[in-house]
Amino acid sequence: MRRIPSWIWPVLVALFILALSRVVKNEYYMFAGYVVLQYIVLASAWNILGGYSGYVNFGSAAFFGIGAYGAVVLDKLWQPPLVVAIVFGGIVASLVGLVTAYLTLRLRGVFFAIATLALAIVLQTLVMNWDFVGGPLGYYSVRPDSIAGFPSYVNYLFVIMLGLALIAVLVARAIELSFIGRGLAAIRDNELAAECCGVPTLRLKVFATMVSGGLMGMAGAPFPYYITYLDPNSAFSLAYGINSIAMPLIGGMTHWIGPVIGAVLLAVIQQVATVTISSELNLMIVGVLLISFITLAPNGIVGLFERYRQKRQRRLST
Amino acid sequence: MVTFNLLINAVVTGILLGGFYAAVTIGVTIAFGMLDIVNIAHPVFIIMGSFVAYIVNRHFGFDPILTVIVAAPLFFLLGIAIFRFYYAAFESSGKGSLRGLAFFFGIMFVIEVTLLLAFGVDYRLVQTSYIGPNIGFAHIDLPLRMVVPFVGSMALVSGLYIFFGHTFIGRAIMAVAQDEFALSLMAVDTVAVKQLAFGVAIATAGIAGGFLIVIQPVDPSLGREYIGRVFAICVLGGLGSITGTVIAALILGVVETITSTIFGPSWAPAVSFAALLLTLAIRPSGIMGR
Amino acid sequence: MTTQSPLLDAMSIRKRFGGFVALDAVDIAIRPGERVGLIGPNGSGKSTLVNCLSGAISSDTGTIRFDGRAIERLPAHQRTRLGIVRTFQIPLPFTSMTVIGNLTIPLRFAARHHAVGGTTNDVEQALLILEDVGLRDKAHEPSAGLTQVELRKLELARAVAARPKLLIADETMAGLSNSEVDEIILLLFKLNEQGIAIIMIEHIMRAVMAFSQRAIVLVAGKKIADDTTDVVINNAEVVRAYLGE
Numbered sequence A: 001m002r003r004i005p006s007w008i009w010p011v012l013v014a015l016f017i018l019a020l021s022r023v024v025k026n027e028y029y030m031f032a033g034y035v036v037l038q039y040i041v042l043a044s045a046w047n048i049l050g051g052y053s054g055y056v057n058f059g060s061a062a063f064f065g066i067g068a069y070g071a072v073v074l075d076k077l078w079q080p081p082l083v084v085a086i087v088f089g090g091i092v093a094s095l096v097g098l099v100t101a102y103l104t105l106r107l108r109g110v111f112f113a114i115a116t117l118a119l120a121i122v123l124q125t126l127v128m129n130w131d132f133v134g135g136p137l138g139y140y141s142v143r144p145d146s147i148a149g150f151p152s153y154v155n156y157l158f159v160i161m162l163g164l165a166l167i168a169v170l171v172a173r174a175i176e177l178s179f180i181g182r183g184l185a186a187i188r189d190n191e192l193a194a195e196c197c198g199v200p201t202l203r204l205k206v207f208a209t210m211v212s213g214g215l216m217g218m219a220g221a222p223f224p225y226y227i228t229y230l231d232p233n234s235a236f237s238l239a240y241g242i243n244s245i246a247m248p249l250i251g252g253m254t255h256w257i258g259p260v261i262g263a264v265l266l267a268v269i270q271q272v273a274t275v276t277i278s279s280e281l282n283l284m285i286v287g288v289l290l291i292s293f294i295t296l297a298p299n300g301i302v303g304l305f306e307r308y309r310q311k312r313q314r315r316l317s318t
Numbered sequence B: 001m002v003t004f005n006l007l008i009n010a011v012v013t014g015i016l017l018g019g020f021y022a023a024v025t026i027g028v029t030i031a032f033g034m035l036d037i038v039n040i041a042h043p044v045f046i047i048m049g050s051f052v053a054y055i056v057n058r059h060f061g062f063d064p065i066l067t068v069i070v071a072a073p074l075f076f077l078l079g080i081a082i083f084r085f086y087y088a089a090f091e092s093s094g095k096g097s098l099r100g101l102a103f104f105f106g107i108m109f110v111i112e113v114t115l116l117l118a119f120g121v122d123y124r125l126v127q128t129s130y131i132g133p134n135i136g137f138a139h140i141d142l143p144l145r146m147v148v149p150f151v152g153s154m155a156l157v158s159g160l161y162i163f164f165g166h167t168f169i170g171r172a173i174m175a176v177a178q179d180e181f182a183l184s185l186m187a188v189d190t191v192a193v194k195q196l197a198f199g200v201a202i203a204t205a206g207i208a209g210g211f212l213i214v215i216q217p218v219d220p221s222l223g224r225e226y227i228g229r230v231f232a233i234c235v236l237g238g239l240g241s242i243t244g245t246v247i248a249a250l251i252l253g254v255v256e257t258i259t260s261t262i263f264g265p266s267w268a269p270a271v272s273f274a275a276l277l278l279t280l281a282i283r284p285s286g287i288m289g290r
Numbered sequence C: 001m002t003t004q005s006p007l008l009d010a011m012s013i014r015k016r017f018g019g020f021v022a023l024d025a026v027d028i029a030i031r032p033g034e035r036v037g038l039i040g041p042n043g044s045g046k047s048t049l050v051n052c053l054s055g056a057i058s059s060d061t062g063t064i065r066f067d068g069r070a071i072e073r074l075p076a077h078q079r080t081r082l083g084i085v086r087t088f089q090i091p092l093p094f095t096s097m098t099v100i101g102n103l104t105i106p107l108r109f110a111a112r113h114h115a116v117g118g119t120t121n122d123v124e125q126a127l128l129i130l131e132d133v134g135l136r137d138k139a140h141e142p143s144a145g146l147t148q149v150e151l152r153k154l155e156l157a158r159a160v161a162a163r164p165k166l167l168i169a170d171e172t173m174a175g176l177s178n179s180e181v182d183e184i185i186l187l188l189f190k191l192n193e194q195g196i197a198i199i200m201i202e203h204i205m206r207a208v209m210a211f212s213q214r215a216i217v218l219v220a221g222k223k224i225a226d227d228t229t230d231v232v233i234n235n236a237e238v239v240r241a242y243l244g245e
Helices: A008-023 A027-053 A060-077 A082-104 A109-128 A153-177 A179-189 A191-196 A201-220 A223-227 A238-251 A257-276 A279-296 A300-317 B004-034 B042-060 B064-091 B096-119 B144-166 B168-178 B180-185 B190-215 B220-236 B242-263 B265-282 C046-054 C076-082 C099-109 C122-133 C148-161 C178-193 C205-211 C229-234 C236-243
Strands: B134-137 B140-143 C008-017 C020-030 C035-039 C061-066 C084-086 C166-170 C197-201 C214-219 C222-228
Touching: A008 A027, A008 A153, A027 A060, A027 A153, A027 A179, A027 A201, A027 A238, A027 A257, A060 A082, A060 A109, A060 A201, A060 A223, A060 A238, A082 A109, A082 A153, A082 A201, A082 B265, A109 A238, A109 B220, A109 B265, A153 A179, A153 A201, A153 A223, A179 A191, A179 A201, A179 C099, A191 A201, A191 C076, A238 A257, A238 A279, A238 A300, A238 B096, A257 A279, A257 A300, A279 B064, A279 B096, B004 B042, B004 B140, B004 B144, B004 B168, B004 B190, B004 B220, B004 B242, B042 B064, B042 B096, B042 B190, B042 B220, B064 B096, B064 B144, B064 B190, B096 B220, B134 B144, B140 B144, B144 B168, B144 B190, B144 B242, B168 B180, B168 B190, B180 B190, B220 B242, B220 B265, B242 B265, C008 C046, C020 C046, C020 C222, C035 C046, C035 C205, C046 C061, C046 C076, C046 C084, C046 C166, C046 C197, C076 C084, C076 C099, C084 C148, C099 C122, C099 C148, C122 C148, C122 C178, C148 C166, C148 C178, C178 C197, C178 C205, C197 C205, C205 C229, C214 C229, C214 C236, C222 C229, C222 C236, C229 C236
Parallel strands: C035 C197, C035 C214, C084 C166, C166 C197
Antiparallel strands: B134 B140, C008 C020, C008 C061, C214 C222
16 A cells, blocks of 8 residues: 655645635634734745754744735736736745845854844835835725635635645645755754765755745735735734744744644634734733743644654553 | 035934944843854843833933943843843753744843833833933034933943953953853853853843933834844944944944935934945954954 | 876965964875875864865965865865765764764765765665664664764764765864774774775874874974874974974
8 A cells, every 4th residue: 555645634634724715604714814824834934944954034024024015016016916926025035035145144143043133124114215115104905806716805815825825835845855954954953064064055045045035925925915904014013023933933843744833823822812812912922932932842842742752652662 | 405514413413323322232242242142132121221211210200321220230130030041941951043042032022012011102201301402512413312321321331341351250251252161171160150241231231221211212112123233233343342342333323323314214224234234245253353 | 097196185275363374385185095194283283274175164375186176165065075075073963863864964965976876775875884884773863862982983974975085084083992992993994995095183193103104294284294104203303293392
């Protein structure tokens, strides 16, 4: 009997959710589910660089915002189909990733971290001063009332984000299992040793930054249509930065499923908290969970699960 | 139209602002430059200092700068507590970098949100006699609310310069920064030395917070604007050099105010990022780097 | 190509750190399959030389030719791919990986580039190498749990997996017991028999004497002797540098 390839599982889950989205009538679930899926993309994308190679990117908001404002620019120019905006956002974000990575990754890793931290703030400044996209006033995107083949536009956006989440997870998984993933893991363990084993460290790091940033940009492109009113503060919100770090750390960084677990868990908690308590408390919850996990369970939920399994195996074998 | 007069004023204001930036950054110079601890939460401790000054000023009418000087030992102890936690959790196990960075990122959010929940999103300010009046000579107007923090910052930085150059403990910190291993061989408790230095770093953040709230009204998330700035100055100054930090801070202050004068204040935050990237691209060791 | 043409030919390598001259116009040439000891007091520039040759740092001036190619501008991973492979004084294993996992990195990233070993897969090749160094039974254990001497062997095995023509073994024996030193020397001889030229950097003179055909002595960044091992060991200048008078 041949083993079922494991990439089939994310695909099946995505198909199941797609089927569900056809049945569920309440639009709130689409609305909330979109956010969860968006965080699956951001967390998986972050993990490709951060989790696999150990380089911290604080600037997820920058890449996400590039995607969002990229879509705004296109929307103002000729209102292309959403897919075009997604591809455009992905390309621009990954080019910004290329430049940032090339300038800072030759140096110590923390310079990259600091540069990404500043990147979100500076891009926000640029957009604030760019009247074409509305400057500080923001931009209203008019979304069609309906779209062929979908019950509603929100449902359409949900399905698009579902597709992006599936792509992000499959890309992350493919990288993890390929020789690129092995090379990134070697970099994470010891970069000098990796280089001396023939690993082209700079090229791999730049590649990972581009893929990671590109996916984040793609996740940002549908955002203007999702919230309909986009301003610099919501596009470059630091919440994206902390969430996309916290989710992989809490879920577990060494396996592609880790960011997915973390994203679902944290995003659901935050969706519930936003409705029931306050949105400020959201960030507090994420911050406290982040600190607790990195000190108490450094390998995240996946790590806890593996430890439990090893313990059980040992008990069974004795 | 940018006149010569306006430009002179911008340069002078920039110098005053830059002096204040030196006080803001000096803690990062100690923690990042000397101890290799990337405390990205540093600006949020500055905001904490501002709020301490605000509370005491509001309820008792005390001077904000005197308040933070009195409160500095508390920030010192806070720094020691954080260092102990950080050291036990990350550095001693040798798995520092990624998780240490994420740790301070988490700390940053927890403190910021705590302040936000306690004080809301409003801007807070303090009342003292030197907020408002200007001193002027020739064609230059100097607002006292900039001059006083500038003088205070220069005093703080000079004090630290003497501390690191001429006291036993200060020199021990510099020695740890240069060769921790060699020092540990000489039976110096390097952990205790680093802990003390980190305490000093956080204490400077508290004091800088007092200066900050004199210069401008403060809200809980103002710290974010300072993240790029402090690290840009620290890197430009050559990581761990006090003199370099002061020079870099003055340069950035002047460039920022000139940028504001010519292009408008909304462009000022971009200056530090440009400075950071340029430094990393052209001369990563900074102006005072070896 | 004659047998006389050197595998590695580095000429007038200079490296300064600030005002400190770490290497002062050092020449070094290695023939294919040669066994060379590189010795010198602490701080004499041995490690700097290793770093310049392997590409971990770049030299200020000087040329390095390897296998007839100028390589002084190539990054470290390309030099590894060409066949200059080094080990580290302090072993730097990939701690998240198993022992065999450590070997698959150079097998995939370096060895593929000169297609030695034909069609056999990485795992088989890795197991053969581990067999050679005596770590076969540890193949699937996490590398984080190895002993000192096992770590040194892993370091060597990982270097061999990159299919070197020249192996630079940087103090692979420091801190090992006498019998462990003998074990490593035997291992190096075995690798040398497979045609790998070896530069051994070592403080343990017994090991250098037993292993190398030729010895190069660095003192204060300058090469002061370069001859057969017994000539060098009786060289007055070398004795003075070592015994210090």
